[in-house]
Amino acid sequence: MSCSLNLRSISYKKGDKYILEDINFDLDHKEKIAIVGQNGVGKSTLLKIIAGLKIATNGEIEIFHNKIKYQNDFEKYRDEIGYLPQDVSSFFLCITVIEDIMFSLLTLGIKKEEAYKKSIEMLKRLDILYLENRVIYDLSGGEQKIVALAAILIKEPKILLLDEPTNALDKKSENLILDILNKIDKSMVIVSHDKIFIEKLASKVYNLENKSLTEIRLS
Ligand SMILES: Nc1ncnc2c1ncn2[C@@H]1O[C@H](COP(=O)(O)OP(=O)(O)O)[C@@H](O)[C@H]1O
Ligand SMILES: [Mg+2]
Structure with a gap:
């Protein structure tokens, strides 16, 4: 199956401390995967790396099978990647x-x-x-x-990267967003701490803990 994204051994260091270590995953074409985890474990950091807003300290990212080496390489994928930040107040x-x-x-x-x-x-x-x-x-x-x-x-965009798409939403809006995202036939990485929301949306769920990802089953 063709892949939208591949992450290979991604690490990210802030100061002299690693926030992420040896992160690997493949996002297949039109697959929806979720990343869950406690506050402060590095979920938003990881999504920013995938969106090209932070550069990994080590490791490789491929977008549509093209290797990304430099931050400039992300530019040609800007319109293909839709990134929803956790805090949208400076988005507009x-x-x-x-x-x-x-x-x-x-x-x-x-x-x-x-x-x-x-x-x-x-x-x-x-x-x-x-x-x-x-x-x-x-x-x-x-x-x-x-x-x-x-x-x-x-x-x-061909790939959606959504950081906490439902935080601050009431139940009605959350259900509407869930319905819309379920109907959208695109590749998605959804970061959330809302396991019930994720269970209804993603086909694969990873837990980010101790700097690395582990696939988990929710139910
Ligand atoms: N701009 C920043 N300056 C300093 N520390 C940061 C910054 N952004 C994130 N961090 C730190 O990096 C770690 C991971 O943060 P983040 O990726 O936002 O986690 P999550 O999204 O899982 O809550 C946390 O310890 C956080 O305090
Ligand atoms: Mg976050």
Whole structure:
């Protein structure tokens, strides 16, 4: 089966201390895997390494079977990888929700009228049309998370890297996101501490503990 991502012996050192050691996994085409673990074990750090926002101290990453050697190598995959940070407060570039979601498409060269139409469709799909003209910085953390997800999904990336997609969401929004992510037929790495959410979404679950990953069964 073709792979979207391969991690080989990834380590990451902060100061003189290793946060991650000898991390290995393969993400198959359209596979959904989850990474769970206690606070502070390095889940977000690992996802940032995969997204090209931090460079591993040792090890190798392949994206679509192409070896990534330097941070610049990630640039050609920017539009293929949709990264949702754990903290989305500095994710947004525009003032209102509709402007920000449209901006994602305008950067891809899509015309304004088409970008508006598609953005409205996405807002409807995520059940947040009522937020269309709201100022992003007035939204709750949970609302911001869904808007950020909309801005990512609209670019139709091939790989989704989602860091705690449901934290700060109420049950209704969480179920909606679960339903949407389940329907999306793409490769995904989902970081979460919510085992019930993960169980309903991922086909493989890894626990990050003592700097390394171990595959676990949840039920
Ligand atoms: N910007 C930073 N500066 C200093 N320490 C950091 C920074 N980001 C993360 N860390 C540390 O790295 C470790 C892993 O953090 P993180 O990847 O955020 O864990 P998790 O997402 O599993 O909660 C923690 O000990 C955290 O305190
Ligand atoms: Mg984290």
